[in-house]
Ligand SMILES: O=C(O)CCC(=O)C(=O)O
């Protein structure tokens with residue numbers, strides 16, 4: 001572990017990326033070490049496995065069985081592996097490879113994409129520090145707004161690998177189509193207007209791509225790649241590493257490992273959907289563990305309401321039988337509380353619970 005003097009020096013010189021810490025092969029610095037009671041312990045074999053939903057089947061006229069699977073997945077897990085989404089494995093591999101190639105560039109080449117504006121989260125960096133006593137995650141990331149298109153900061157979009165921008169654009173467009181389909185199927189399940197969620201997102205939705213890179217860690221028993229959290233989005237897509245496992249989801253107080261599946265896109269509900277569905281659908285707590293031998297990547301798309309929009313349960317889902325569970329807030333106010341809570345390993349949703 002890092003001595004106190006060394007830590008002070010680090011604070012003065014600026015922070016190292018996790019990749020640089022990993023390359024030293026030393027034990028993780030103290031700021032990454034979880035409290036004894038929070039450390040990852042390998043979960044026992046789970047009593048259930050993450051549900052898989054075939055989106056192609058779901059949208060066919062006889063898709064009732066698949067719709068029932070979707071309902072159960074969203075009510076009891078808050079996530080599922082989507083197949084039949086019409087993106088080919090070779091395309092998904094291109095996205096994964098673009099991510100991997102970016103993180104493999106020399107450090108000087110990546111430093112260009114560091115965001116220098118304080119308070120802005122976009123760009124290449126390690127876990128942003130939001131509070132003094134925050135325990136840091138063993139993860140570097142490249143975080144980019146992809147929609148609305150006029151909100152893109154192209155200076156932070158890597159020019160290398162040379163196909164990166166084109167692939168990210170294509171992935172953005174294709175994923176959005178899938179997101180709209182999933183959201184329409186969800187609206188149908190809830191018996192609200194089929195376009196309720198897609199309209200709420202609309203042209204102004206804030207969509208961010210986050211490329212996560214989890215370098216090898218000599219002490220996976222002490223740190224998290226990502227500490228337990230929920231997403232602040234409405235819905236999230238995670239393109240998991242093709243080979244290396246790491247993501248776990250909390251289901252009935254038990255950590256369940258999410259296995260890699262090269263064809264699938266993991267669909268994960270965020271807090272905004274839990275609120276909008278008045279608690280019928282859940283925003284699951286999940287975490288990422290590290291690996292001493294293998295690095296891992298993931299590519300995540302977060303779909304969220306435009307920051308000025310009001311966030312509240314759909315009126316149709318509030319009645320005498322099901323009273324309103326969350327109060328109305330402005331999305332940007334929610335997200336501000338969300339990022340603070342996230343850094344401390346706390347849930348923001350309690351702040352809007354009635
Ligand atoms: O890397 C993963 O598998 C999940 C990432 C995640 O949960 C996130 O970026 O919010």
Ligand SMILES: [Fe+2]
Nearest residue numbers: 229230231286
């Ligand atoms: Fe997440």
